[in-house]
Amino acid sequence: MRILCVDMGNTHTHCAVVEDMRVLVSWDVPTREFAESFTPERVRALNVEGLSWCSVVPSQASLFHARLVSDFKGIDAYRLSFDNSPIPIDSKNPPQVGQDRIAVAVGAGAIFKPPYIIVDMGTAVTIDLVDSNGVYAGGAIAPGLYAFTDYLNERAALLPRIDPAGADYSLSLGKNTLEAMQVGCVKGFCRLVDGIISDMEKDYFHGDSARSKTVFTGGSVSLLPKKWLAERKVECNLANIGLFMAFKFNKGNKL
Numbered sequence: 001m002r003i004l005c006v007d008m009g010n011t012h013t014h015c016a017v018v019e020d021m022r023v024l025v026s027w028d029v030p031t032r033e034f035a036e037s038f039t040p041e042r043v044r045a046l047n048v049e050g051l052s053w054c055s056v057v058p059s060q061a062s063l064f065h066a067r068l069v070s071d072f073k074g075i076d077a078y079r080l081s082f083d084n085s086p087i088p089i090d091s092k093n094p095p096q097v098g099q100d101r102i103a104v105a106v107g108a109g110a111i112f113k114p115p116y117i118i119v120d121m122g123t124a125v126t127i128d129l130v131d132s133n134g135v136y137a138g139g140a141i142a143p144g145l146y147a148f149t150d151y152l153n154e155r156a157a158l159l160p161r162i163d164p165a166g167a168d169y170s171l172s173l174g175k176n177t178l179e180a181m182q183v184g185c186v187k188g189f190c191r192l193v194d195g196i197i198s199d200m201e202k203d204y205f206h207g208d209s210a211r212s213k214t215v216f217t218g219g220s221v222s223l224l225p226k227k228w229l230a231e232r233k234v235e236c237n238l239a240n241i242g243l244f245m246a247f248k249f250n251k252g253n254k255l
Contacts, residue, residue, distance in 0.1 A: 003247050004048040005240035007100060008034065008055035008064065010123040012219055016240035017046055021110060023237045028219070035063035040071055050076035052247035054099035054239070078247050080106075086249040088135045097136070100239055101128050104217055105136045107242030111235065112213045115204050117197055118238070121145065121218035127196045131204055140196050145223050148185040162186065169227040190228045 002019040013034040016026035029037055043051075051068075055061035068077055078084075082094040085102050087109070104118045105128055114134045120126045121144065128139030145164055153161040160178060167186040174180030201210035216229070217238035235241070 001050075001248065002046075002048050003244050004043065004046055004051050005243035005247075006034075006051065006053035006064075007103060007239040007243065008053065008057055008060060009100065009219070010057060014219070014237075014240065016237050017048060018237075018240055018244040021241065021244065023240060026237055026240065031057055031060050035060060035067050038064065038067055043072070043075075050078070050247055052078045052080065052243040054080040054103050054243060056098050056100050076247075078250050080243060080246045084246075084250055085136070086246050087130065090131075090135050090137050098126070101126055101139065102136065103239040103242035103246070104128070105130050105242065106245050107217075107235070107238040107240070108215050109134075110241055110245065111215055111233065115210075115213065117200055117210055117214040119193060119197075119214060119216045119218075120238075121216065121220035121224070125193065125218075125220075127193060127200075129200050129204060132206075137204070142192060142196075145186075145189055145220050148189045149181075149223075152181065152185065164189075164223045165226060167225045169225040186225055190225065 002017060005016050005018050007014045008031055011031060012028045013031045014026065014028050017024045080099050080103055082089045082097050082102065086106050089097055089102070091097050100120065104120050108116050108118045108130065114130050115132045116130050118128045124144050125142050126139055129137045131137040149162050149164050152159045159181065162178060162181050162185065164186045167182040168179070169187060171179055171183050174183050197210050197214060215233045215235055215238060217235055221234055221236060
């Protein structure tokens with residue numbers, strides 16, 4: 001089964017053709033341009049059997065759905081949501097759970113047995129848990145890495161823009177402005193993520209290590225300090241893998 005998977009994010013839409021859990025090809029399109037760029041000719045050229053998608057941008061999702069209805073009648077198309085998720089959703093308000101968060105939670109099940117944690121690095125960073133019963137149990141949402149690294153440069157005339165991937169994570173204090181920003185913004189962001197993972201470990205892993213069962217994904221993963229990210233599991237196509245798994249679980253729905 002070859003499926004076109006579409007993860008529509010706030011800034012970019014990540015697309016991939018997935019066949020039998022293997023990503024054959026993937027590409028990104030600015031979300032504001034995606035609906036108009038999605039053509040029947042492009043889909044036919046990909047030789048796919050169906051479409052699986054999710055979105056956290058309601059206005060663009062509406063445009064895309066309208067294109068599907070008008071130009072892609074008969075395609076097996078499935079949109080992931082809380083009420084057709086392959087895994088149960090434990091939330092006080094399930095409709096508020098982002099479809100992207102569900103997608104990566106499903107995709108991580110191809111890597112780990114529960115419990116496990118997913119860190120999705122996008123415009124925001126989401127840190128989510130699937131508990132030992134295989135239930136999406138909730139998580140945390142914080143500003144993304146750009147909010148930490150770019151905010152001070154944009155707001156303070158004398159503070160430079162910094163490259164988080166090249167930050168010296170071994171520093172505990174800075175000897176100049178750049179180093180001080182690396183400690184405060186980059187290391188501070190990483191410690192925020194590690195602190196939330198540590199709390200989840202205490203409450204849900206029953207003495208086991210959460211680090212070995214945490215996967216990182218999202219468009220901003222490459223910005224993370226290399227020393228900090230070393231030996232951690234990274235899967236940049238996790239949402240698309242989850243969308244493929246969800247499509248198979250639901251076997252598509254004709255538009």
